[in-house]
Amino acid sequence: MPPPPAFRFEALLVGDRWEPDVRMEVDAAGRIASLSPGSPDAACEQVCGWTVPGVPNLHSHAFQRALAGLAEADGPDSFWSWREVMYRLAALPGPDEVEAIALQLYVELLKAGFTCVGEFHYLHHPPGGGRYADPAEMSRRIVRAAEKAGIGLVHMPVVYENAGLGGEPLTGSQRRFRLDLDEALRIRADLADVCGGAGCGLGLALHSVRAVRPATFRRIFENPCAAGSPMHIHVAEQEREVRECLAQRGARPVQWLLDHAPVDQGWCLVHATHMTGAEAAAVAARGAVVGLCPTTEANLGDGLFPLGALVRAGGRFGIGTDSHVSRSPVEELRLLDYGQRLAARARSVPRTGPDRTRNGALAGAGGALLAHAWENGCRALAWDGGTVAVGRRADLAVLDAGHPALAGRRGHAVLDSWVFSGTESPVRDVMVAGDWVVRDRRHMCEEGAARGYAAAVDGLIQPGGR
Numbered sequence: 001m002p003p004p005p006a007f008r009f010e011a012l013l014v015g016d017r018w019e020p021d022v023r024m025e026v027d028a029a030g031r032i033a034s035l036s037p038g039s040p041d042a043a044c045e046q047v048c049g050w051t052v053p054g055v056p057n058l059h060s061h062a063f064q065r066a067l068a069g070l071a072e073a074d075g076p077d078s079f080w081s082w083r084e085v086m087y088r089l090a091a092l093p094g095p096d097e098v099e100a101i102a103l104q105l106y107v108e109l110l111k112a113g114f115t116c117v118g119e120f121h122y123l124h125h126p127p128g129g130g131r132y133a134d135p136a137e138m139s140r141r142i143v144r145a146a147e148k149a150g151i152g153l154v155h156m157p158v159v160y161e162n163a164g165l166g167g168e169p170l171t172g173s174q175r176r177f178r179l180d181l182d183e184a185l186r187i188r189a190d191l192a193d194v195c196g197g198a199g200c201g202l203g204l205a206l207h208s209v210r211a212v213r214p215a216t217f218r219r220i221f222e223n224p225c226a227a228g229s230p231m232h233i234h235v236a237e238q239e240r241e242v243r244e245c246l247a248q249r250g251a252r253p254v255q256w257l258l259d260h261a262p263v264d265q266g267w268c269l270v271h272a273t274h275m276t277g278a279e280a281a282a283v284a285a286r287g288a289v290v291g292l293c294p295t296t297e298a299n300l301g302d303g304l305f306p307l308g309a310l311v312r313a314g315g316r317f318g319i320g321t322d323s324h325v326s327r328s329p330v331e332e333l334r335l336l337d338y339g340q341r342l343a344a345r346a347r348s349v350p351r352t353g354p355d356r357t358r359n360g361a362l363a364g365a366g367g368a369l370l371a372h373a374w375e376n377g378c379r380a381l382a383w384d385g386g387t388v389a390v391g392r393r394a395d396l397a398v399l400d401a402g403h404p405a406l407a408g409r410r411g412h413a414v415l416d417s418w419v420f421s422g423t424e425s426p427v428r429d430v431m432v433a434g435d436w437v438v439r440d441r442r443h444m445c446e447e448g449a450a451r452g453y454a455a456a457v458d459g460l461i462q463p464g465g466r
């Protein structure tokens with residue numbers, strides 16, 4: 001048998017320390033088998049630069065990658081008019097197009113330093129309605145795109161039942177989204193042959209309080225079907241949703257959810273933009289992760305997330321790229337922090353809970369933000385990465401120490417400069433489960449992915465469309 005792959009990292013982030021000259025062995029499952037700081041071994045593969053855990057992206061709708069930049073009216077516009085443009089696009093792609101769009105997206109995410117993605121998947125059925133012969137067809141295409149790209153995937157079929165809180169039926173392209181709990185569980189079970197291994201996990205999602213019937217929440221409350229696997233839901237993204245929920249259910253969406261679902265540490269509440277301080281404290285007490293998608297939330301004019309209320313209560317947050325107007329982890333974290341600074345008119349804003357102090361490489365603002373993204377993104381996806389330790393996945397991103405953004409940086413300034421210095425990414429190499437998928441800024445199949453994506457998008461965008 002050949003010896004396990006071994007690497008020697010010039011500087012590797014282990015816990016909150018930059019460890020020099022770390023020899024790492026990776027086992028056949030892509031996990032870290034051994035770590036030896038200060039190793040003199042010059043015979044194994046040498047990796048220069050600052051190496052960090054790959055970042056988990058906890059919230060993605062892959063098909064929306066094709067929409068980025070297409071819904072920017074200079075006139076009357078809102079989340080709801082954006083949603084109409086999104087619905088028009090969502091009516092079009094078939095399995096081949098969705099696979100091509102997802103492949104391009106996943107290549108881009110990897111090149112930016114993401115190493116796994118949580119796919120909140122609701123494009124289930126054929127354009128125009130009906131069912132594919134295999135109801136899991138679209139899900140399988142997402143899985144295939146992730147395999148081709150080499151990114152870790154946690155696939156979450158989405159339950160989507162209503163058009164609104166009053167139980168209004170789905171119309172138009174929303175009919176492609178329709179899935180009840182039993183169908184979602186069946187798709188999840190059907191995918192066990194391709195997921196559930198080292199590179200692909202499975203979860204479940206509820207689209208939102210407004211799109212899932214109260215009876216379904218009752219079933220989950222009485223018989224939690226997602227025990228041990230992630231459960232994600234959009235909640236309180238828009239003020240209109242809060243007003244409607246108050247009017248029809250007598251409670252704000254986050255409070256209603258906490259009262260009617262077994263929200264615990266296996267849950268991820270996506271956006272939760274319009275949360276009161278009491279709701280933030282209650283979410284923190286349940287141990288759930290809040291999934292923030294700052295560039296999408298800014299693009300859609302959702303509002304500013306009350307980060308201080310959550311972190312002061314010891315709450316957890318991770319990041320996702322949602323509609324993919326950005327595909328960069330550091331752009332998400334930077335915008336999150338700048339929003340808080342602008343609102344507070346201060347540079348000192350809460351990032352870390354009262355019982356936590358961050359030291360060493362994580363002592364600055366960039367490190368504090370990345371620490372949340374690593375730890376809580378993995379928690380939200382039940383993904384065994386986000387930190388360098390024996391037994392964890394060898395999912396890593398290498399920052400080029402020779403990049404101007406990192407010139408002369410040491411200690412916590414490395415991560416602070418990755419997050420806060422410009423848009424040219426210093427990510428040079430990316431490893432997923434012990435395999436290099438990005439080398440010298442090139443993904444192994446980026447040219448083919450870009451050609452397939454361009455052909456798919458050309459076919460979808462109508463002449464004269466927005």
Ligand SMILES: [Zn+2]
Nearest residue numbers: 061120234322
């Ligand atoms: Zn979303």
